[in-house]
Amino acid sequence: MKKYTQWEASLFELIRRTSVDLPADVEQALRRAHKTEKKDSRARWVLETVLENVQKARDNDAPLCQDTGSLIFYFQVPVGFDTNFLAAVTRMAVARATRFGYLRQNTIDSLTGESCETNVAHGAPIFYFEQCARTTVDVRLLMKGGGCENVGRQYSLPCVDLNAGRDLDGVRRCVLDAIISAQGNGCAPGILGVCIGGDRATGYECSKTQFLRKLDDRSSVKVLGRLEERILKDAKQLDIGPMGFGGNTTLLGVKIGSLSRLPASFFVTVSYMCWAFRRRGALLSVRGGFKKWL
Secondary structure: HHHHHHHHHHHHHHHHHHOOOOOOOHHHHHHHHHHHHOOOHHHHHHHHHHHHHHHHHHHOOOOOOOOOOEEEEEEEEEEOOHHHHHHHHHHHHHHHHHOOOOOOOEEEEOOOOOOEEOOOOOOOOEEEEEEEEOOOEEEEEEEEEEEHHHHHHEEEOHHHHHEEEEOOOHHHHHHHHHHOOOOOOOOOOOOOEEOOOOOOOOOHHHHHHHHHHOOOOOOOHHHHHOOOOOOOOHHHHHOHHHHHOOOOOOOOEEEEEEEEOOOOOEEEEEEEEOOOOOEEEEEEEOOOOOEEEE
């Protein structure tokens, strides 16, 4: 029982902190954006309100947003580690975090429409496990709200309507169309995770793993890094701005990855994350003890 308690305590703290405490790189990006918007503009007022919300959530140990979202856990574990055990104890931590109010009861049975009291149900939370040559457990958590999930898009190239061919300019046109289609919905300023290639399912998986990157990094693949910068620059010219009220700050970041594909398919998948960019990681011992934040 002690083993379960240590694991549950560490994972509970990861969930709590992810829910109430916006990561430093995201808060810094919001503060920089606030300074660049015109005084007395709606964009500046929105960002000021957002920053007040960030501080109040931290001070009051309360969720940043009422939509605490889908919980997506990414685990890297030692070879041979019992991932069934890890999934079980993570579900216990999720149920506990729900009881304590750090997670809203917003896991819904798609057939009955009823809410799940613990947020533990078929398909919730979501797990990804990878066994590696390591001696510790690396766990990352994304909390992705429904509003930003709704404005994600997937395209198949070529796309005649966008005049988008099977090249990086075609990819750029798709991503800009996704931004324009959102029009500030999904709680802009947002962060985009993009995947070039893959099939329909792996495209979305890859696009969401881009959210685990730091906001100020660039892809190590030079051509993708340049594309990230180009799209971020182009988005500033759209005048969509925070919550769609106009302004420069439509996006806080663009992260692009790629997968191999079949000759017949060329998918461009765009996942959108709201300003409440709730993601955090922790390094745990194989006994569940906390070692450091990631």
